[in-house]
Each structure stands twice: as C-alpha cells, then as structure tokens.
Amino acid sequence: MVEVKTLVSNPVLVIGAGVAGLTAATQLADFGIRTVLVDRLPIVGGNAMDLYKAFPTDDCSYCFEGSRLRPGIRKCFYRSAILDQPNIDLKVNTEVTEISGSPGKFQAKLSVGPQYIDSKKCIMCGLCIECSNAFCLPSPQCQPQAVIYDPEMSDEGAKKAEEECPTKAINLGAQPSEETIQVSDIVIATGYHEMKPVSIDEYGYGKIPNVVTQLELAQILDPNGKSGGALVRPSDGGQVKRVMMVQCVGSRDENYYPFCSKICCVYALKHANIITLERDGTQVTVVYMDIRTYDRHERYYRVARDAGVRFVRGRVSRLEACADGTLDIIAYDSLLDKYLKFNVDLFVLSSALEPPKGSAELIESLSLHPASGFVGPADLTSENAVVAADHVYVCGAATGPAEIPESVTQARAVVSMILQSRK
Amino acid sequence: MANNKSAVLVCTCGKQLQLDYELIKNAVSKMKLAASVTVHDLVCQEEGLAKISELIDKHDGRVVIAACTNQKLQPRIDEYLKSDGKNSTQLQYVNIREHSAWVHENQEEATRKSIDMIRGVLARSAGSTLRQVEKKNVPSHVTIVGGGIAGIEAALSLSNLGYDVTLIELEEELGGHVIHLPVVAPTDKSGKEILAGRLDALQKNKGINVMTKTRVKFVEGEMGSFTVHYTTDGDEDEKTIGTSAIVMATGFREFKPTMMDEYRYGKNPDVLTQFELSCMLSEGALARPSDGEEVKDIVMVQCVGSRNEEYKRDCSKLCCTFAIDNSLSIIERVPDAKIRVIYMDIRVPFEHEMIYKESRDKGVDYIRGRISRVWEKDGKTHVQFYDSLLNQYFEVTPDLVVLSSAILPPDGTRELSETLGYLIEDDGHIKELYGKLRRNETRRRGVVAVGGVTRPQFVSEAVTDAQAGALMLHTELQGGSIESVARGAVLNVDDCVGCSLCAQQCPRGVPLMIEQTDIEEEDEEQKFVFIASIDTLLCHACGVCQSLCPTGATQLNFLSNEQLWSEIEATLEGAGPDYPITLCFYCEECSVSTIDIVGTRKMNYPASTRLIPVPCAGRVSIIDILKALESGASTVMIAACETDRCHIGGTGNEIAQVQVDVAREILTAIGWKGKRVDMFRMFSAEPERFTTAINEMVKRAKELGPTPVHQGTSGKWMEASK
Ligand SMILES: Cc1cc2nc3c(=O)[nH]c(=O)nc-3n(C[C@H](O)[C@H](O)[C@H](O)COP(=O)(O)OP(=O)(O)OC[C@H]3O[C@@H](n4cnc5c(N)ncnc54)[C@H](O)[C@@H]3O)c2cc1C
Numbered sequence A: 001m002v003e004v005k006t007l008v009s010n011p012v013l014v015i016g017a018g019v020a021g022l023t024a025a026t027q028l029a030d031f032g033i034r035t036v037l038v039d040r041l042p043i044v045g046g047n048a049m050d051l052y053k054a055f056p057t058d059d060c061s062y063c064f065e066g067s068r069l070r071p072g073i074r075k076c077f078y079r080s081a082i083l084d085q086p087n088i089d090l091k092v093n094t095e096v097t098e099i100s101g102s103p104g105k106f107q108a109k110l111s112v113g114p115q116y117i118d119s120k121k122c123i124m125c126g127l128c129i130e131c132s133n134a135f136c137l138p139s140p141q142c143q144p145q146a147v148i149y150d151p152e153m154s155d156e157g158a159k160k161a162e163e164e165c166p167t168k169a170i171n172l173g174a175q176p177s178e179e180t181i182q183v184s185d186i187v188i189a190t191g192y193h194e195m196k197p198v199s200i201d202e203y204g205y206g207k208i209p210n211v212v213t214q215l216e217l218a219q220i221l222d223p224n225g226k227s228g229g230a231l232v233r234p235s236d237g238g239q240v241k242r243v244m245m246v247q248c249v250g251s252r253d254e255n256y257y258p259f260c261s262k263i264c265c266v267y268a269l270k271h272a273n274i275i276t277l278e279r280d281g282t283q284v285t286v287v288y289m290d291i292r293t294y295d296r297h298e299r300y301y302r303v304a305r306d307a308g309v310r311f312v313r314g315r316v317s318r319l320e321a322c323a324d325g326t327l328d329i330i331a332y333d334s335l336l337d338k339y340l341k342f343n344v345d346l347f348v349l350s351s352a353l354e355p356p357k358g359s360a361e362l363i364e365s366l367s368l369h370p371a372s373g374f375v376g377p378a379d380l381t382s383e384n385a386v387v388a389a390d391h392v393y394v395c396g397a398a399t400g401p402a403e404i405p406e407s408v409t410q411a412r413a414v415v416s417m418i419l420q421s422r423k
Numbered sequence B: 001m002a003n004n005k006s007a008v009l010v011c012t013c014g015k016q017l018q019l020d021y022e023l024i025k026n027a028v029s030k031m032k033l034a035a036s037v038t039v040h041d042l043v044c045q046e047e048g049l050a051k052i053s054e055l056i057d058k059h060d061g062r063v064v065i066a067a068c069t070n071q072k073l074q075p076r077i078d079e080y081l082k083s084d085g086k087n088s089t090q091l092q093y094v095n096i097r098e099h100s101a102w103v104h105e106n107q108e109e110a111t112r113k114s115i116d117m118i119r120g121v122l123a124r125s126a127g128s129t130l131r132q133v134e135k136k137n138v139p140s141h142v143t144i145v146g147g148g149i150a151g152i153e154a155a156l157s158l159s160n161l162g163y164d165v166t167l168i169e170l171e172e173e174l175g176g177h178v179i180h181l182p183v184v185a186p187t188d189k190s191g192k193e194i195l196a197g198r199l200d201a202l203q204k205n206k207g208i209n210v211m212t213k214t215r216v217k218f219v220e221g222e223m224g225s226f227t228v229h230y231t232t233d234g235d236e237d238e239k240t241i242g243t244s245a246i247v248m249a250t251g252f253r254e255f256k257p258t259m260m261d262e263y264r265y266g267k268n269p270d271v272l273t274q275f276e277l278s279c280m281l282s283e284g285a286l287a288r289p290s291d292g293e294e295v296k297d298i299v300m301v302q303c304v305g306s307r308n309e310e311y312k313r314d315c316s317k318l319c320c321t322f323a324i325d326n327s328l329s330i331i332e333r334v335p336d337a338k339i340r341v342i343y344m345d346i347r348v349p350f351e352h353e354m355i356y357k358e359s360r361d362k363g364v365d366y367i368r369g370r371i372s373r374v375w376e377k378d379g380k381t382h383v384q385f386y387d388s389l390l391n392q393y394f395e396v397t398p399d400l401v402v403l404s405s406a407i408l409p410p411d412g413t414r415e416l417s418e419t420l421g422y423l424i425e426d427d428g429h430i431k432e433l434y435g436k437l438r439r440n441e442t443r444r445r446g447v448v449a450v451g452g453v454t455r456p457q458f459v460s461e462a463v464t465d466a467q468a469g470a471l472m473l474h475t476e477l478q479g480g481s482i483e484s485v486a487r488g489a490v491l492n493v494d495d496c497v498g499c500s501l502c503a504q505q506c507p508r509g510v511p512l513m514i515e516q517t518d519i520e521e522e523d524e525e526q527k528f529v530f531i532a533s534i535d536t537l538l539c540h541a542c543g544v545c546q547s548l549c550p551t552g553a554t555q556l557n558f559l560s561n562e563q564l565w566s567e568i569e570a571t572l573e574g575a576g577p578d579y580p581i582t583l584c585f586y587c588e589e590c591s592v593s594t595i596d597i598v599g600t601r602k603m604n605y606p607a608s609t610r611l612i613p614v615p616c617a618g619r620v621s622i623i624d625i626l627k628a629l630e631s632g633a634s635t636v637m638i639a640a641c642e643t644d645r646c647h648i649g650g651t652g653n654e655i656a657q658v659q660v661d662v663a664r665e666i667l668t669a670i671g672w673k674g675k676r677v678d679m680f681r682m683f684s685a686e687p688e689r690f691t692t693a694i695n696e697m698v699k700r701a702k703e704l705g706p707t708p709v710h711q712g713t714s715g716k717w718m719e720a721s722k
C-alpha cells in the first residue's frame, strides 16, 4: 500500500511561478509536500498572464489545472487559491541569489523584495487606488488577488491609503530582506523571455512605435487591456487597417539564436486569425521562411489561408517610417522571385524566445547542461527531459521554447519523478 | 425538517461596498428561513473566519455568507474550518460584491438585488445536507496497454509510485518503434541504446508483470474495479485480470501510401517509407531492395499523406526530423550520397534546427516543391518533381525514393474506445480531456493515454507524457485508498426506470447500466432489465444526469431539484411586469469567472438581473427554465463555457444548449415567446461577452412585455416527476 498523505519534511524549491511552476507547486502540495514557490515578479502566471487567448483551445491563457483544494479540470489564476494552499509558501518579488549545499540538501539564499502589501489581507476594495497613483491592480486575473505598490510613484495619497486601508494591508516602510532555506529538491521553471530585437537595426524596433513584438500585440488585442481589445496603432491610437508580421526574428539566425523558437509560427497565426476574423476589415500579411505549425496546430494555418491572410515566403528587405505613422515595406517573395511593396500600420516581429535573465548563473551554480542557454537534461540518452541533475528538475519553457500544454505536462512529470524518488 | 433555518453573515468589505446595509439587515431578518443576521466588516480576515466558525456551531452548519466571490473566499474559509475541525459542506454563498455592488450604480437597485439573491440562497441552504469524507479501498494495480517507450516508462513510473503493474504488449518484443530507430535526435544514440536502461530496469522489477503477444479484447467496469479481457499468443481462450486503472500506450502507425498512385509505393520495391528506411539503417543493411545494389542517390518526399485533405489534414510533426536524422545516418555511411528532400515547409523545432543546418552543410539538398510522379523505365526508378523556387520541373533517377509518411493512430484505438469509454479526436487519436491543461487524462476516469496514441510525439515527449500520466493516475487512486468528500450525483435506485439517459449523456461516463439478474417473475410490469448505478466518489458533479433523468432518480447531493426550485422561487419573489427581471443561471466555471471579472473591472450592467449558480450549465433542465418563468422572470438566460470547452469533459454545455432549444420550442408552441430564453458562451478573457449577453436579455425582457404569468393567463406547469 502506498502512503500518500505523509507530510514530507524536506521542502521543494520551485523557481519561477509561470504555468509550469504553478502546476508543479500545486501538484506537490496536493501530495502533502511543502513547496516554496518563488518568482521575481509581483504576481504569478509568468508570460501566460499576458497572452489573452491561448492555442490550442482559444480560450483564456490564464488558467491552470485545479487541485484538491480547487477540484475541476481547470481554474483561472484568480480563483486558484494559491495563497490559501497550506503547503505552498508563495514568495513573489523574490530572487534566488545563491545555491549551495549538496543534492537533497540544498541551501538557497533568497532575496525577498519589500512586501509593501500584505496580499493575504488586501481585499481589493480599491480605496488606495482612489487615493494614490502608486497603487494599481496589475490585472483582474492577477494572483495574488491584491494591489501592487510602486514606490517610485509614491505621493501624498499613499500615506493616506496606508492609514485608511480597511485591512491595514499596506506598509510603506517595508524593507527588503534575505533568508536562507534548506530544500531537498529544486525545480527550475524560469520560462523564457521574448527577445526585444533592438539590436536588429533593419526592423527599427524600439525607434518606430508602430513596430511591436508578438507579445506586445497580444496585449493590444486583449479586451482587458488599455484599448479594450481594439487593434490600434501605438503611435496615435488610430485604427489599424493593415498588418505585416515577420517570422524568425532573431531565431534561425546565426547572428542571434541558431535554434527555432518553435511556437512563434503558431501564435503569429493565432493572432493573424483573431485580427482577420474578429477585428473588422484588417488585412494581415505574414512574411516567413517555413510555416511551422506542427501537428493539430496546422488548423491555424488552414484557417489563416481560408480567412484571407496573405503569405509571402521570403524576407523583408526594407522598412521605412512615413510621416503619417504608416510604414513602407519592400519584401522579397522567393516563390514569385519578385520584390513586393507594402504599406502597413503595424509591423509585428515574431521575436525569438530566449532564456530569461539569470539562467546562465543558475545553470552554472548547479552545474547543469545548457541547451542553447536553456536547461538541458542531465543525461541525453535517457530521454528524460525533466531531470536536470541529481535532485534538480526542469519544466516548461525553461527547457526551451514550449507551449502551455507541454509546460504543464512537463511539470507533472517533474512531480511524478520527485514522488518516485521519495518512495 | 427540524430546523432548516440558516444564519446569514453579510460582509461590508471593509465598509467599502455601496449597499444599504440597514435595509439588508431588516429585510433579511424578516425572511422566514433566516435564523439570524450579522453584518460584518471583514468576513475574509481572521475575526470574520472565527465568526463563521461560531455560526456553524450555533446553526448546525447552515450558514449563508453574503460577501465577495466565493471563488476566492470559499477555499480560504474551507481551509480555516478544516483546521478548526468544522464541516463546511453546508455553507452557501451569495456574491453581493462582484455580482451586485460593483456593477450597479444605483444603490437602491443593487441593494434590492442583493436581498433577493440572499433570499434565494436561504432557500437553497434550507435544503442542504451535511456531506462527510468517504473512503474507498481499491486494488493498487494498474494495467498498461502497449509496450513501446511510453508504456515502459509508465510501467516503471507507476511501479516506483508503489503500484503493481501489468504491461501488455501485442508483439513478441517490447520497444515499439523506438527499437528500430538508428538515431534519435538530438541524442546521437540509437533507439536500442535509449531503451537498454529501461528494459534492464523492467527485468529487475518484481512488481511489473510483462505479457507479450497479448491482445486486449475489451474492458468492463470502472475506475477501481476494471476487468481487462485479453487473449495470449493466438490462444482463442479469453482470460481476465482485475485492475484499478488503465494506461493506453498503444503508440502510432505509419501510413502505408499504397493508394497514392503517384508514388508507386507497394509496386516499386525501391520506394520505401521513412520508417522502413530507419529499420534498414538500424540493421546496417542499406541497399536497394530490388537488387541489393549500393545506394548513392536518394529522393525523400515530405508530407506524404500529411497536410492532405484526403488522408490526414494535420502535420505529423516528426517526419521532417526523421528525414534529417536518416539523411545524416546515410551520409555517415555513404559520404558521397546525393540526397534530395522535396518539401513544402521544413518543420524542425528548437535545436533540431541546428541538425537541419548541419545536414545542409553536409550537402543534403532541400527542394521546396512537390513530386509530380514516380515511374519505372529501363530498370530504373524515375522521379519528376517541381521546384517552386526555380519554377521548373526536374527529372532524376534515384536508387531509393523514401516517403515521409503520415503518423496515424494505431489499429484498434476505436474498438477499445467502445468499452474503455475514451473519446476519439477527428484524426483518430485518443481525445484528451482538455487540450490546454489535461493532455493525458481521457473523458473516462481511471483511463489515461500517453505517448503516440494521443498525438505524434518525439521520444522525449513520450517519456515525459508517461511520467505525467502516471502522476495523474496516482492522484486519482491515491495509492489504493481513495478518500474524498462525496460531492456529486446520488442515485435513488428505487426511482430509476432504466432509461439509460444518464449513462449515455454523462460527460465522464460515470453511470453504469447494471443488468438485473434477480427480477421476480410476478412484477413483470415493473421489471427493468437494466438499472443505473452511480459511484458518487467518481462523479464530477456536473448534474447533467440530473437534468436529464425523467424521474429525479439521480440528483446532486449539494443541489437537489427541490433546492434549485425553491431557490428560483425565492429569488424571484415579487418579480412582476413593473420591474421585469432577467434570471441568469451561470456555470461555476468559465461563466462565474467572466461575471467576476466583469465585477472586478466594474463594468456596469442593469440591476434588474438575478444570478443563480449551477456547477455546470448542463445542470439546468427544461423544468428549471420553465420554473423561472413561472416564478415571474421575464427572460431567462444560461451562461456557459465555449463550445467544446466544458470543464466537465466537453458536453455539459451542449446538453444545456439542447435544453434551451427545447424550452424555446415548448414556449413558442404554447403561445409564449421562445426568445425569452437563451444561452450564451463566455470566458473571462472576453468579459464583454457577459455584459453583451445580459444587456440583450434585459432588453428582451422590456420589449417582450409582461409574460402570461404576469398577466395571470397561464396555467401552472406540472412537474414531470409527479
Ligand atoms: C506572443 C506569445 C504568444 C503565446 N501564445 C501561446 C498560446 O496561445 N498557447 C500556448 O500554449 N502557449 C503560448 N505561448 C507560450 C507560453 O507563453 C508558454 O508556454 C508559457 O508561458 C510557459 O510557461 P513557463 O511557466 O514555462 O514560463 P513563464 O511563463 O516564462 O514563467 C516563468 C516565470 O519564472 C520567473 N523567473 C524567471 N527567472 C527567474 C529567477 N531567476 N528567479 C525567480 N523567478 C524567475 C518569471 O518571472 C516568470 O514569472 C505564447 C508565447 C508568446 C511569446
């Protein structure tokens, strides 16, 4: 007979609270394993927080699996009850600064940012937001469900909010702190960062406001965002009529990242389809080398072609900003062997997915195998993608560009392996 | 009922809600089902939680909490009460914040709405029953069907987790396709090397019983008590094993394109599939099948049968990588080999791109285009292809033509689905429970699917899948002692008439129809050959069976018909033509989220709306809808998850749609206006879906005017169960 509910005293440290880290932590907690879940951002969810609708199901990106505390097939972040899970110690605004010790007995030094808001106390009543611009609700779906405070924006009203907050959740004088914890296992779920292609001169990113990345486009399309989901030009809020997307920006490119970022084709077409089918009368053109919509994602390619998205196999050879905010573009079509001229309102870069800041240090401090800067498996021959080293596991986009379903499956595999090792 | 009154705890949310609490207090204290009313400033904080605990003691668990969304509050309260040793299963919630105060500008109207909803929930609370933790022991044994890499990994994982495992394989040898792969990218190792460690571990493991040359015929029973029927080694005699859960790991099948005339596969021996080439390479026997001659010139054709409307619409994902791996293997053996790959898109994920680059550097020629035909002449194989970049046709005479043929689901997937109860995707693979987050579970509890049988997967993905699938079963079986609060459908066997609607329509296949063997001859009239059986511990608590059951035999133990009907009636007390009310049933999954987010964003909508939660839209029956109209509602709407996104397993919302459609037909037939009832799909990323829907129904309530109920011209509906 298997004994499940024993509370194993050795906690697990999960670094990164995106969908992968969240899944790992909740599953571990369900099995009675204490988990310290850290993220450097003030809220959990990682990149999934900003995606609006997700493939392959085309519903919200901010949901993840239920747990014993919240049974069901899936739950939105806001109702995930992470904060009330007795086995999870969530630490946001926190970074792991040093890891020492040996497998099974790691010491992790955490640097915890100032906890201005006690998120267990905050009831989102909105009083502080009325008083001062330094407070805001990062998203209606945010987890913890609490406001955040930006000390840089502090004003007179902030003091008043601190005094009047009905739950006394605000502490403007909060200080950063440090602590060292001992953990038996480490789960790396640090995800990815979408490259900001400022150094690729020809696209003018960072200089021309109407040149954005796919992640930035997702936020423009989000009905919970600033424009209420209307597709508008960042430069002047004007309506967008023509969009061009260009694939493999920084990926498959020896000058930046030689690998393929694997999912940008799928989300580019996801966006192209939303724009074409749900935002009236906008024309999308996609410039690509290969369209990589694996497996059932092929549906997005079929829908795109049927919806009238234009595909140009080739590359963009010139981009010029016009006075009226539009962009003149010349693209080479290798199938037609011709140069084509376009004028668009919005130019969207499918920019490479790169390892997040701090990955190299983490890999180094735990002597892991790098895979193009992401975390590779300890032993290639075993085909065990989630085992990074003795008592060190990896899941989600920390293994390399990954979609949500994969990230979640990997997180479960990690928990499976940890439980197996403890039998 | 001795005492069905509840204590009401109303929260002011730190005095921040614009509601008239005096009025609420007065109105509620006059309600006949209210035992007491307490207004509290912070129900969610320590002091408030202690108050709830105190009220539970005083009122035998019957407490109604009117505060913010229960989606956040309930887990916190449950945890608090659990550590306090209290049972929280009878608590009921009314959302007066996101669903009222935050979305209605008019304080008076919002207050009135809140009072109505509290009255409704008091009625629900009056009918509530206490639920306890129940235990059930099941054998800690799992059966795995399929002994490829995913099946082997699942066996090892489950064994490590403490289960006895039976691993069933059709062939003589374990290892599936992987054993034949000459190299598995990106490892540089052969399939045999990758399997070696696992086969070794399998051998040493006493808890895993391997049965090769064995075929699973069918399966009976449910999670915790499946019986697997199988035959071994051509022996026709069927044998059985009992098992608690099943892992489907039957892998995939490579498409054999004999019917695609243009490739001459099956006719010309020098036309192979990519997997056949792999087998040849891993046996170290690269030669022309027709005459055993050396192979120097090869044409590979991508997307054979894939991305093709006739055979397989989607991409097979692996074949580009396989073609590259095999090209590199060939070049290693025959450095001056000429390899041309004819393709539409080369699809190689992540670091496989670097292997693609390596192959190009080593001279593999990638030609974007397509094959026009293959034929034989003068003992040679001729291939004509079109190069779309050069816009030109070419003709070559290769030694081998290798077809990167589609990856299809294995044989027998559909047959086994009939007794295993999983659903099938359009492409024939096993359908996952929910594509974004529940890839390994199937619709059927206790049956998971891992590896290629769910979709084309690389080796490492299949391994990960198997490890994850093992965890999902472990979560379900809890090592053999299942323990949970029985929240779900409870069957009153005496009322069942054996219609089998529940068994047919349950999204998760929980109700089983059991043959009655001991029926007495005399009551021929009364005899039902089959009677339903429902294990509440396996139930997902959607209430679909309840809304369909003609006799009320199956009902949710937390939301009986009586409970919902009395709630509808109480909520709508006083609803009339002067202030037309729209009643909205909303599922407590995507709809509650959408409505909560509308609240958090403080998006306004009319206050002439009353909201009643149901676990799944499929819980709402035609009778419930008609009851709402009978009680004075002017329009009724159901808020549900998107098509094919039901949280229960895909169909609860579709059943609700049928109920709504039928209700509309009935209404139209009896001279009402069918438009008074409608259903809307939503998810929280698009909150305006709810506001648009409810605005529409409020508008219809006004436009359609008083209902026959308001005018006193309608009779009362008979309840079907009476
Ligand atoms: C434009 C775009 C659209 C997409 N659309 C979809 C889609 O439709 N469907 C889909 O399935 N996928 C989509 N994806 C992919 C999806 O974002 C990822 O699969 C998913 O977010 C991966 O989750 P994760 O938890 O692995 O990583 P992340 O979401 O990146 O989370 C990692 C977390 O770790 C934290 N972190 C990192 N390093 C540290 C550190 N050293 N210390 C502490 N914390 C750290 C980060 O702050 C972050 O919160 C899309 C991606 C992009 C760019």
Ligand code: SF4
Pocket: A117, A121, A122, A123, A124, A125, A126, A127, A128, A129, A135, A146, A147, A161, A164, A165, A166, A167, A168, A169, A170
């Ligand atoms: S005033 Fe206090 S409780 Fe209200 S939102 Fe601000 S921090 Fe949260």
Ligand code: SF4
Pocket: A247, A248, A249, A251, A252, A259, A260, A261, A262, A263, A264, A265, A266, A290, A291, A292, A350
């Ligand atoms: S997924 Fe598509 S856009 Fe992204 S790097 Fe790969 S080929 Fe380029």
Ligand code: SF4
Pocket: B302, B303, B304, B306, B307, B314, B315, B316, B317, B318, B319, B320, B321, B345, B346, B347, B404
């Ligand atoms: S993996 Fe390559 S060959 Fe296979 S179906 Fe997809 S695009 Fe075609």
Ligand code: SF4
Pocket: B488, B489, B505, B506, B507, B508, B509, B510, B511, B534, B539, B540, B541, B542, B543, B544, B545, B546
């Ligand atoms: S409540 Fe739903 S899951 Fe449970 S038996 Fe009935 S139909 Fe099936």
Ligand code: SF4
Pocket: B491, B495, B496, B497, B498, B499, B500, B501, B502, B503, B511, B531, B532, B545, B548, B549, B550, B551, B552, B553, B554
């Ligand atoms: S729907 Fe009701 S009557 Fe019909 S089989 Fe199920 S429980 Fe029995």
